[in-house]
Amino acid sequence: MFAKWGSIAYRRRWVVLIATVLLAVVGGVWGIGVFDKLSQGGYEAPSSEAARADKVAEEAFGRQNGDVIVIYRGDFANPVELKKVVDHVSGFPKDDVLKAVGPVPSDDKQQALVAITLSSGDSNEQIKQFQDIQPQLKIDGFTEQVGGLVPTQKAINDMSQEDLTRAEMFSLPLVLLLLVIIFGGLVAASLPVVVGGLAIMGALGVLHAVAIFTEVNSFAVNVASLLGLGMAIDYGLFMVGRFREEIARGRTVEQAVGRTVASAGRTVVFSATLLVIALAGLLLFPHGFLKSLAYGGVASVAIAALVSVTLLPALLGVLGHRVDKLAMPWRKKEPSERGWRKLSGKVMKRPVLIAVPIVGVLLALGSPFLGVQFGQVTEKVLPEGNAVRVATENINQNFSALSNTGFKIVVKGGDEAAVQAYLGKVKDVPGVGEVQPTGSGNGVTAASAGLDGDALSEESKQALKDVRAIAPPNGAEVLVGGNTATVSDSLDAIADGLPLMVTLLVGATLILMFLAFGSVVLPIKAVLMSALSLSATFGVLVWIFQDGHGADWLGVTPGPLESGIVVLMAAIVFGLSTDYEVFLLSRMVEARGQGATTEEAVTTGLAKTGRVITSAALLLIVVTGAFAFSQVAMMRFVGVGMILALALDATVVRMLLVPAVMKLLGNAAWWSPGPLKKIQERLALHDEPVDDLDDFDDEVRRPVPVG
Template identity: 50%
Template sequence: MLGRRWAVLTVVVGAMLLGGLWGSGVLDRLSQGGDIDPSSEAALVDELLAEHFGIRSPDIIAIYRAPDGKTVDDIGPAVSARLAEVDRGLLAEPIEDYWSATGPIRSLLRSGDESTALAVVFVAGSESERIASFTELEPQLTVPGVSTELSGFSAIADEVNKESKRDLVVAEMVSLPVTLLVLVLVFGGLVGAAIPVAIGALSMLGALAALRLLSMFLEVSVFSVNIASLLGLGMAIDYGLFIVSRYREELAAGAGTDEAVTATMASAGRTVAFSAVLLLCAFAGTLVFPQQMLKSLGFGAMAAVALAAVLSLTALPALLAILGPRIDALTWRRGAFERGEARAQRFWGALATAVMRRPVVIAVTIVTVLLLLTLPLLGTRFGDVDHTALPPGNETRTTVEQLTAQFPIASSGATVVIRGEDGAPPDDAAVTEVIGAVGATDGVQQAITVGTADGMVAVRAVLDDPDRSVAAVDTVRRLDEIEAPAGTELLLGGITALSVDSVNSVLHYLPVMIAVMVIATLVLMFFAFGSIVLPIKAVLMAALSLGATFGILTWIFYDGHLTGLLNVTPGPLISGMVVLIIAMVFGLSTDYEVFLISRMVEARRAGATTEEAVRIGAAKTGRVVTAAATLLILVTGAFTLSDLSVMRFIGVGMIVALIIDATVVRMLLVPALVKLMGEANWWAPASMVRLRERVNVH
């Protein structure tokens, strides 16, 4: 490859640029949904209501307010005339509004003081098409001279999409120059610093192309673009940092350009490839979930990591071969990198030596503190994304909250479908009993029969609290406990029930995901290092980091500490984002473990004792691991600049996890434990050693 360095670089860069141009189209194909389990009971109820009763949740709810001193009847002619002009091609069915409605529903579409009335809009097309149609329908539903506000799924989704796009631009504008500045300080020069950033920028472009391709086969979450783009940037910068650092180390040792590139890729390049495989296995765990959102987040993250690794193993060595010693061009202080590296090696080596003098005290202290930090997690609850993902004071969020308070009928509430066990219609006594039980449930305002069709009866429970709120979730759980009368079956649906079923589904599949990650890590690390002890220790270290991270996140986002500073509303941890953080933190934790242990193993193979190997490993990797974690904190920490609480949750989670893992765990706890276990670190059963030899892993 070195002989075709220009060709390799040209092809790879050209492919990423073209891919990024094509991939930018994914921004118009994003989904706000995909967070439900399609096999859940609530999803089945949604299908039954749509197919047999013709009932589904509205996409847009238009709220019209009369001027002071007037009523909704006074603004009726203007609103009706405007609604008559709405493009019918965008609608799935005619608009239902107060002025054209008849029967009991009419009074439900008007406020008690007659100052406000509603129009309910059902939009045609797939989910992404319905969201896209909102921008066309918004001006058509707005009545000149009449206060108009829009709420509903499409309005919230459109606002979240806009916020997400703004967040990505802000994050890129902040993270790229800041990471470049940090790398200049690390390398002491502009050229060496610019290389990882350039690879990171190419990874971001490639991630867009991967997501555009993915959108052709499944729904791509609105959060996927931000996560995949910034994860690709962060991992490419990290990988570039490791490879460029090793390359400069080889040059400083007297190697020629080609020799230095070859040696670098045989050592740091191999470690990067292995690290990427570990991260891919971690994100592959997200594919076990039935929710399309989690699958798209997982695929997007996998594509980002794979691209970061491929670019680091192709374009980066080609660029290093082209630059040669000129990688030190535009150095602001000659020898700064080498002097900084020497100081760092002395510091980290001395720290490891100090840790190994008191391994028991340090290990027990750190483990105890991390376990104490985990304790808040025991009292947490999990939830789903709703309008509170938008910041307090956001116009769309405020409209949703006012609508729910003024028009309880506007919330989805919960729906109980009653059907006979043998396909026969339920008898009247059973239906009456169920309606009474639903209406008597704590948290239910009233129970309304909304339809009878094909031997089934649908009963709507109007809830006291907003959809998906903690109180509404508790009410839905109580409704789920209602016993079905003899000969009948009860099915529970509605937005809150969908949320409850989705969270239950995530918790059900979470152990499977963890098992996939753990087994893959144990197997891969054993074949890499020939020890069964080191992989087990790596998994336990990742578990400690995760526990402490989620304990702190619970303390902040659920218990409500610091939420004023972050401008978010306290509430349950979003289950989908919890899954994503588990995959990211577990993967990065084992990633940093690999970089540290790889240097220890190199030292062992060169004849060092366990203590010497620990000191050498810490000395050689301390600076680069800390720098890598710092850079990743800067990149993923850009999520905290988002106005969306779910993105801030990820940003804070990654900052906390990286600080804990890359410093406390990796540079203090790991050396202490390796010292305590001594030669046992390198142990594996004889049968496994023979298996590894047969596979010919070196």
Template identity: 40%
Template sequence: MFRVIGTFVYRMRFLVIAVMIALMAGLGLYGLDLSKHLSQSGWFDPTSESDLGARYADKALGRDHTSDVILLVTPPEGTTVDDPAFGKKVETFVEDLIATHPDIVGRADPGLYDPFLVQPAQSAVQERLFTPDKRQAFISIGVAGNDDTTVLANYNTIEPFFDDIAERFDIPGATFELAGLQPVSGSMADGMDKDIKRAEVIALPVVALMLFFVFGGVVAACLPVLIGGLTIAGSLGIMKILALTTELNIFAQSVVTLIGLGIAIDYGLFIVSRFREELGEGYSTKAAVRRTVMTAGQTVVFSATIIVAALACLLIMPQGFLKSVAYGAIASVSLAAILSITVLPAILGILGPRVNMLSIGSILKYTAIPLVRRFSTEERAVALENRFSGRMKTSQEVENGFWGRLATWVMKNPLKTAIPTVLLLLALTVPFGSIQFGGISEKFLPPDNSARVAQEKFDEYFPSERTEAVKLVIVYDETNQEDQNKLEAIARQADQVPGFTNKFSDPDKAGFGSYDAERYPNVGVYQVSAGLVDRTKAAKAIDQLRAIDTQGLTMYVTGTPALTQDSIDALMNRLPLMAIMLVLITGLLMFLQFGSLVLPIKAALMTALGLGATLGILTWIFVDGHGAGLANFTPGPLFAAILVLIIAIIFGLSTDYEVFLLSRMVEARQRGASTTESIRSGIAHTGGIITAAAAILVVVTGAFSLSDIVMMKYIAYGMIAALILDATVIRMLLVPSVMKLLGDDCWWAPRWMQTVQRKIGLGEAVLEDEPDEQRDSRAARKMSAGTLVAEAPTSVMAAARPRTAPTGPAPARRGAPGRDGRQPVPPRPAPGAPMTNAPQPGVPQPNGPLTNAPAAKTRQPGAPVQRNGGPGPVPPAPMPGDSPGRAAPGRVGPSAPPTAQPAGSRAPGASAEAPRPERRPMAPYRRSGLPKSDRPDTGGWTLGEGGIRLGDAAPRGNGDRPTGTTPPPAPPVQAPQPAAAPARDADSRSPLGRRPTLDDAGRRPLAASVSPENSTPTTRGRRTSGPSPMERGLSPDATPAATPRPGTGPVPPSGEADSGRRRPRTDRHARSDETGDDAQISVQELLKRSRSEK
């Protein structure tokens, strides 16, 4: 599927860009007024007892608007609120407000309590709305609307009318402050709008600057930021569509912006990095786009699937707030993945190699380097130019870098790393034991916020009129006098519960109404209320109220404290189910990708440790209050819904990074690496990019950590702590140490589960090299033949694994990691064992005499040549069991000196011409089209019979020249025999649970040929007896004739034989028979002739 997507995107790249950008722009314009359609509802559990009681009261008594807007009035110094002159001026303001907005504000509907209206009926109200010292008063102003969205929209309409009241109504020295539910909600909405703008102004430029240093270029750095902007624009439009069909909480917009922007930029980072890597491998733009979508694109989609699955678990929670965030976040993450595999590859298809334009190297080339060259030395200028040349690192350079060395150190000390790391994470989890949960309140605003200051003053001056009162709603039969008598008895029992500011039996706090006079004519509703002294003790007081004997009547304890407590209880009851769903869904997806049952379990445990440490840090900061003054917030209970949201987000992101890390490990494992090498390879290749991705998310969330809203600080601080711990401590220290301790058991799964995984596996495609026609030599980085020799083969596994002669068709797809089929390696002699020419048991002896005589430095014509220009060893005879037509599997070892020649003499049959001095070979970077499993990993050139083959040209031995001269082979040299290695633990198992085949030395096949000691740039393994495949290919002694495959003709002569890579496809690849002199032809000469023939 992804191959089709990549091909289509490149073919229709201009159309894809035009359609998708136009669609995102349209959605962005459509969603500009999204904030007008968001609501303040969704904080509570709609299925709870308290919510049901609130609906009864609203139906019978109407919506309670007394707490919508509280205007706190303080007269000038020396004046009291009962002064008639002052009261008349205030009443002028009230009348003007009603006249200006008659459809929003009214005395009867929705309700307005005005103590300054001089009427006899208002005398009782004045006693409640004036302080005892008559220095403060408040006016309760109801805002029309039957739902939170309408009420908030109407408040935003009348809010400007409250500006500069003292100046407009000639009341100098008076103070007017706004408190109540809507001013507090409006301040939170304004703070969230500022957060989004801050993220756009601060986060995007900083992220672009970071990407510039990550990619080393301006063009490449701007592409992920472009994807992030398009994602946010599209998400706004999608959220508005959702807001028109269901209620979306106002808090969802900020969370969606935070998650969508960070994830989209991360996905853009992965796609652009892979595309530049494919260009560096020499592929054309078309092939690079297709391969990028097939590999990184598939991983991005899988990553988005994991995050979406984690966020979807929020849908089991009853709160509409969490569902709103889940809907928006799922839409933004999905949109980020879609844009990353459509728009971004299409743009890359247009740019091609120009994606590296305006790089650091090109900028320095015309700025700093000329100055260094002029005022300093040429050497420093060249060093600076090479440092910022933008060359892609080779696999060997990556594995020898910081992350590779760190992984090596960790695996050498797994227990010393794992135990302190686990103890550190557990220590960070300890503060979570003192966690306290609460609801949303004015304390979520900064301490100096005007709405919060006014609300705190109101709670202090009028404790009995607090806006967060506990209410008792009793349903009774209006026609039954006994039920009416029971109402007062229940209210008196409620008065016995301590912790309230007033009595429930207060008649001023009572209300009567009919539930539905038409449908239920006899059902009445009675409501009484009282304020809490300490909101942190609401749970105990609510439990005591619910324990009251209602004498057969139905009573609901409701109000904001009860609604909050019921929501906390619902979250805690469903949290275990959510955790199980998170583990099972993400574990199933990881198993389908990796085929291991152990890796998902390990990932879940690692994520749990990181999550516990993160929650401990949040408790230490926001509950215990450490750093509250610096971060400008008031410590208090954590909002329970935010805690659940943080768990889902962090679990998804942590599993996402685990997938990127394990993907490279499994890829190395599929190519034959051991568990240790797989771990090292995965850490080395993903450490930098995971750290960069985490750093980008930290910058984005860091912009939201400056928010005025404590809820946003919760999420931002939690994500920052989780990202830092996950990308460094857990992924780079704990994961490799634990996997090293597990060994091969990391890859275990029951056989039937492996069968299922192979059929429906979701892992990233490990692509084979493509034919040379798919490559663009201009896009490939320049490399010399010497660099090729130093870097080839590019992996330890390919260097150590022998290549048997292929028979039959190639496999249709790559299977699970299997056992190595290498021939056993003869044992080494013990250290200090004497050299002998006697035949060793089980070791094939080369034809010809053996000698240890010192060698002359003169190279024999046609003899193998070492890289330093000296003569090389001659390959030994094939070992028993080797396939015909291929050299026996051997490893490059230290070259033994050849037999000595008399001074001034030359070998028989050698040319009289003096040997040429060796040059550093130069060759273009070209690869074979054969699958990797059927050819040596030599990086684009072939070491075969009689010489080096460039591209598709068939090699010839020097004896095939027209002169007919065939230089004699160099005398064979007996290499020291290896000593027996210690036996490996017999209980170690292979990835599939089977015991691997051991060689004579008791080692597994890969371990028998790969060792960190005495390695060379070409094999990275231990040098043993016998020459390397490269040295055997340079030898004029042809190996035995290859056995033809079934269904093929006889094998051609040595001059046309396959050198172990592939046969020439056309005659134009055949090399000309017009050779030069008798000396060995250098790589540079072969390159010139190949170019002249083309």
């Protein structure tokens, strides 16, 4: 199938080239409109108790949220000063502002808080309304601080777009420079970058289409850009490298294109499928945020692979031998494989001495993850000193009763005496502070309960469990919401979906790798290698971002990890680990099918892919590493995490641990039960064999079965 497609891509190269570029560019131009449709919502589980509490309260009393919080500084012990603020607040435009509560003076009368509820409930429209009223928040003679949910969302959105532009401006030139060094020529180096640019354009078009029908969080664009560019460069590197290898062996251009698609193209599609499945696992969770990341990730990876096996073969067919034009002085016809063969020999000579310490170190690196704590996106993702973050922290410190950090209790039904008795029991719960009614009517009573500690502390989480355990008044339904409840319910929803996601990732990897390679041992080994890489990465991230080691140097505030970002990282790191494993194993299996022993297959696989995998990882580190300097802590977490994962996986795991384990497994690595082997032979995801023995060591001459 892949060889046939390679032949078609060559013969119809101009048609394929023009059609692919046209579709990607049109999609990209139209996709620019997605930036006006992005939101900052979706972090909560929509069917949770906390979400239902908000919905019942809104249906009974209308929207009560203080979307924008303004703190004015002045002498509010003076009634005249206070009246100035009252008069100004009453003049806010009714089209944008549903209501404004306040001013509420602080205890020292030096500050006063105004809580503004915007008229729209849509996050995109709220940001526009906030921009409309922002100039009117100023009052002559007072200084103001502006915080709250909507200003925080706008600040994150603005910084995310700035970070994305900055990351692309930094990474693209550096990636091109590295590709020139790796390929030794400007023409060959430019091809993966072209694929990456078109992949991003196509992904933006897909996200715009999705945003018409459902909410798309702004981080979906960051993920789409990061993975679209990164994976396109990886796939392009693999494809162009194989094409040049075939040309160097004397193939015609048509033969080289066909063989490249049949071998490297097949591997790219297979690897991308595994990564797409990993990212699609995010759709198993109810959170709109995670679904948005799945849309961006799946679209970018799928399009990167699609462009790599359509546009790239067509381009290679057009260029032919000119792919090596504008070569650099250091360009060699064929890069030396001697170093990789030597490394493989040394590793397999002492496999136990290599494998045991590496496994021990990776497990030690992963140990901090045992103490992980999860939180949610707050103002702390913004840089220290950011005006919105400073304002929100001021609100939490000096206006705790109005900061929305406590419990929101909604009682539906029940007589007044029973409801008051229930609220009295809530007040007696350890960790709960003052309980104040906030509304009553339409058969619903709402109250706020303050907390003695931080909203996300263990004390507050236990208080939530205790409050929810109190029997509701007869005939009444009680719903408990608020920050603590939202985070706890969100974590419960993720915990419920995680086993399904793990089953999907592991199951898909085992099945697809078995069908591709014909062994039941290799897929199991791949999953274990990916799990080791994943645990080590998360352990270091917890040590930095939660425990605070080096946090000052990175400019982040230590605290609980945002659960959605952790799940995203798990999907990406697992997918990338499997990606590099497939690149490596594909050449090992290819060699094995041509008669190589296990040691010969491992040596050939490492020699053929070692340079490609390390180069791909280096380039992806540059692309994703740019986000390590993001202004938003969540994207900085992703950037640092990707650097750690790639550095560990592409060097220590793939180049050292995998060859050592393969040596220890010996011929057992290729084993498959007879009945399964027959199924694999009927359904195998293989193409025409690469039948030239000169691809491998001279002594490899005898054909043996892969299984």
